[in-house]
Each structure stands twice: as C-alpha cells, then as structure tokens.
Amino acid sequence: LGWKGEDVSPNKDGSIERFIVESSDKKRSPAEGSLVKVHLIGKYNGNTFEERDVEFDYGEGCDCSIIEGVEIALERMTVGETSRIKIQPKYAFGSKGNDVFNIPPNSTVEYIVKLIDCEKGIEEWKLSDEERLQQAELYKSKGTKYFSKQNFSLAIKMYKSCVDIISKIDNDESKKLKIASNSNIALCYQKTNDYFEGKQACIEALKLDPLNIKALYRRGQCNLAINEFKEALEDFEKVIELEPTNKAAVNQIQICKQRIKEANDKERKIYANMFKKLSAADKQPTPSTEPDVLTKCGEWTDEDAKREVDLAFERDNNIVMI
Template identity: 30%
Template structure:
C-alpha cells in the first residue's frame, strides 16, 4: 500500500493550501475538497482526469483533451511513484495539483521528447472514482473487485446460511456455471461450486456485488471439471472470472456450548440490548415437531405470551434462546430433547409431544422489560434483590436443582459484593447475607462434586468470620473428598472446639477417621506390592537369601510406618 504521507495534515487540508506529502519533496495543492472520508488503497482501480505540465507551464499530456478518463491500479507500479503516493491521499471527487520531484517522477532519464531528465512535474488531477480490489487470500489466488457496495458492516460467519447469485466464466468468456435469478442458498462452511465462493462471501456485506478473479487452486485445480447437463467442462488449471452477489443471509448462532440449541435469525431485531435473567419477555411463537406437525402456539391470535427469563416457566432451550434475542427479532429455534421435554411424553397446547422429540420454534420477541442491574439500584433495592435471590436458591436446593441454586446464590452476592454505599446498619445485614449465600453455594458445590470451588467459598467466609463453624465444617467436607486429610482434620477439630456438641461435625470426624484408615490400607498395599516386585527381581538375579530376608524386614517396617502414621487417631 502507498505510504499514507502526512495523513494528519491532509485531514486538516483546506482548499487553496499547499502541503508537503512525505519527506521527498512531493507537494499537494488542494483545489477542491472531495466527498466522505474514504481513500483508495493498494490494488484499487482508480479513475482520474489529469493534465501534466512542466514547471514552465508547458503541457505534455492530458486525459481531458482525449475526452476519456485514465484508469490504473494504485500502488503496484503502473504509474510514477508521485502519483501512487499522491492519489492515495485523495477522496472521491477531489481535485488537486501535485508538484512531483524527479526522484518520484522520471528521474535522470526523463520520458521521451516531452519530459527532459531531472524534470520536476506538475499534474492537475481529479479523482473521479475507484473500484476497490482486495486480495482475499495472501497468495493472490482470489482478487475481489467491488462493483456495488453492500449495506451495513456485518459479514457472514462460517455457520450462517447465505443466499447468492453468480455467474462463472473462463477467461475467454465461456460461461461455465450460473444460478437461477432467485439465487442459491448454502451454509458458508459447506461452500458451493468451488472454494472461492465460500471464501469470498465471508468478506462480503449484504447486497454487495463483486467480480472475483480466481486462480485454479481456488477453482477446480489440476483436475478441472467434466461437462454435466447444461454446464460446460472446465479445463485443468483454469482460472475463473466470477460475478457474485450476496443477496442476504441468515445468521446462525449456537446458543449452548454443546450446539444442541440453535438460533437461525429470520428477521433482525432492533438495537443491541437483550433480556437478562429475570426479564419479563412478551413473545409469540409456533412450535413444531421434526415432521412439521404443530404442537403448540402462543400469542398469535390474541394476547402475547409472557414469562420471566431463567425462572423455569418455559423449557430450558426456549429460555436460553430468548435471552440471546433483540426486540423485534424473529428466529427459528431448534432444540435438542435434552433442552426440551427429554424422554417424557408431554402435552402441548395443541397436541402430544412424543418422548425424545427435537423441537423447532418460530419465535418473535415482541418486547421485554429487563430486571434492574445492581448499579441501577439503591441500597434498599439491592438488599431486597439479594435476599430474594437467596430464597430462590434455597427453594431450588430443596428441589435438588443444585446447579440453578448455585446460580441464584452467585447472583445474590453480585447485588451486595461492594458495600461502600451501605449504611452501618445495612452493612451488618450485608455481612450475614453474604456469608449465608456463600455457604449455601458451597453446599451446592459439594452436591455437584466441585470440591475445590466449595473450599474456596468457605475460605471466603472464614476470611471475615474465622470462627464460623458451618464454614469450617463444609470446608472439611470438601477437603475429605480431595484427600487433603490433614486440612480436613484441622478444620473439624477447630469446629468441635467452638461447638463441642455439634452432631454434624462429630459425624464428619468419624467419617474422616474411616477415610484415613482406608487410605492407609491402600498405601500399605501399594508399598507391599512395590517391595514384592523388588524382592522378586532380587531372587531372579540369584542374590543371597540373606539379602531377601533383610529386604522383607524393610518392607514390613515401612508398611507398619504407614499403618501407624496417624497414631493420634
């Protein structure tokens, strides 16, 4: 790309002012300002009118006299360096006079009888337009010339479904493939016709039209393609010229990491906001089975269907999908049985839903009211919201829904994690609420077998309340499972000192003793096996019986050490 000489000064350039571009003596007098902010870049095909003169005013060339604009490819050496550098600073419709020193023009040699050696030249240039030429691949295998700019800024992703129209030709003009007027649809990552088309659409905006110059490695390669039906044969190693238009596309989003809930956007929504957990949403939808039979519909004929996000008022897949939608968006949601009704036979509003059914919903998010975020609340609202989330978590825990309960406790903490704005009385409530939420969450983590997370939550509480018996007890439970038995013992004995009659702590202490015995037996067996193998090797080598005897004594002594390592018990 030509250097963007003096870009900052050019942006402030006023008509009638002359500025130097770069450090080699190139000067630009702005005669007429251009439109917009875009400038051509390397490889673009620019179209200009110009008049070239010597310093004494002698004219030696003019496109205006010929009545035809001059076109060239910018930045690839098709014109003198002064043109490449100077025209790269211009905007569409701009007129400027460039004073170009010899080293950026024709140097010592000059050019023909009209331009002597070491001549400084002047060019009056008007930038009429340019066609943007982009390299899609770094090897120059696909060049894209934009014929018509697209709308907006977004481009398709690999999983999106695009609708395109194209015509492919050989370099001699022979048409080898074309689409119907309505176009063809395909998933970007699957491609269509040849690799060049899927690579190109990844770079295109909606309604953009381009001409692709495609080398054979991105076309049909060394094999070419045999004639088929009305399609012509494509010779081996043939380059292609493809006129391609991206008519539209459907954005495809995987809502869950396991790709079992998929959202395909049929109509884009408004703005950028989406519902958060607790939002009250109003929707209308039609639910269908894989065979197309409608099993449920809401909000189509009358009042919109409303529910709160993340409150289990609809199936999990629908809940997760609507939280990724914008107001006014219409999407097709495909939901695996795991996020639907599972292996149960269920009745929809219109018909039965068989077990293990994959479901599709055409869903429109009419509107939503977001639940307040913590930073939008006063202290009273924060305390109330945190308390409610904790109670919600308690109800879910009792129902055995430990993952969802854990999420509620974490949300409770978010409302009160910063207590700078609370009054002294409120801080006392915050302290209790924070401790109980973290400890309840630790209980969830134990049920979910996330023992390290459980221990961390208990440690958070103990950093504030070092004598919290429940925190010591639950951390000890986590330590037992991670075989940090010494740490578990310390926590339990500390808890028993603080609360000698605590039955749960005593039961856990008994469990720990049993765990230690089991662990020691495993260790003794492991050492026994190790020394048995070692003694066998000694015997195989014909070593004296005395050595074996001494080794056996050592084996027994080490096993005893292991078994007695917790004599304090």
C-alpha cells in the same frame, strides 16, 4: 424467510438461529431480571408439541420449562417481534430428549416465539448501596426458593447474583449475605456432586468468617467426598472445637479416621508387595563376574523387607511408627 438465519448462539457455532417472521419498530428488549411475556409454539419435524403463553423473569426461564435456546434468542428480540428459532440439541432437550413431548435424544427443534412485552431490566450501575443490598436479599430469597424446588443450577445462579451485586460493599449486612450465599452455593454443588466447586464456595465463605460452622462442616464434607481425608478431619475437628455438641461432626470424624486407616493400610500393602518383589529378585542366582557381596554382607531376608516397608512408609507419610 431465507435459508440461513442470524446466528445468535453464544459461541457463534450455528446452534441457535433466528429467522424474523414479523419485525417490530419498538426498541425494548429483555435484560437480566426483567419480566417478559411471550407466546411460544414448539415444533419437531413439523409437528407442534407445545403452545402456550408464559410470563417469567428473564434469566430464570428454566423454572417455567423454557429451554435455554429460546431464552438466549429472546435477548435479541424486541417487543412485538415474532421470530422462528431453530435450536440444536445442546440448547434444547440435549442427549435425554423429552418423553412428554415425544422428542428423541439429540434432536433439533424449532420455536415460533412472539415477545408480547417485557419490563425494563435492572440497571445495576444506577443502584445505590442500599438498593444493591435490597436486590441481593431478593436474589438470596429466589435462590432458596429454587433450592426447595431442587432446581440447583438456578439456585446457584441466584446465590451468585446475590454475591456479585454487593461485591464492592463492605459492611456487616453485605458480609452476612455473602457468607450465607456462598455457604448455600456449596450446598447446591454438593447436591449435584460437584465437590470441588462446593469446596471453593466454602473457602470463599471462610475468607469472610473463618469460624463459620456451616462453611467448615460443608468444606469437610466436600473434602471427604474428594478423598482429602486429613483435611476433612481438620475441618470437622474445628467444628467440634467451636460446637462440642455437634453430633454430625462427631460422626464425620469417625468416618474420616476410618478412611485414613483404610488408606494407610492400602499404602502399606503396596510397599509390602514392592519390597517382597525386591526380596524375591535378590534371592534369584544370577551369573556374574563380580564378587558375591551378599555372601559377605548377608542376604535380603523377609524380615529386612518388612522393616524396610515400615521405614519407607514412615518417610513418605512423615509419621513415627508406634
């Protein structure tokens, strides 16, 4: 088999190596979306931890607990081929390991993989607009399925595929699919606490429909999570403007106002401490040959410091104190 296999890792860093055990004269290989049938034998330190036949749509292997390294290697294999795949942790079980298989964190594993069969993948360039819309509906449906399974990374992938395959179609049906998918992408990112990406997905939906209540509400939630309280307040107030009975938005508005007040109070304290230190420093006698201008003009008092705090706060926040 040789000491060094073919490097099939995405970054060509040796993290996934393929050693052909049994070659095949067939030419068909897996492509995105094609149904594949494989036989897997997983090994760690020479011991087998799993062996099974599995069938799945290529690109969705994680739904069947197929590790990423195996799926990446499969793309280079042909039907009938058997290969030994050496996979480093980042494409295997990572820093968590696998308790079920008794694999420690940061472990390199091997898989013996036989590609039994695979169907032809989707050739997008051949699809008509109608076929693209049908495929987009399928992607969206898969996204919803994976969301319900809490497989958020795969759900995001499916929703993004929905948007991508109809990116050049401009009609009401495609617009509806793009808005729904982007809004759902945002929800998935919220579930994984990736609020910046979630906000961006909402922005994409709102480009197509600025009055979309779900996208506005979810952008408000993302803004609130990243401490953009004023932007969040604007989003929730827009929701109420469009849907006055939206109780969830009313509650979020109260939270936003409270967070804004807390942020303002915190900022006031910072200014107060700063000017208090300045006031204390001014009261300290310092030898100087210069004329004592404070004797003539009046010293910096606590009252002066308090007034200056308010003025500085007004300037920095562009508000009028009442």
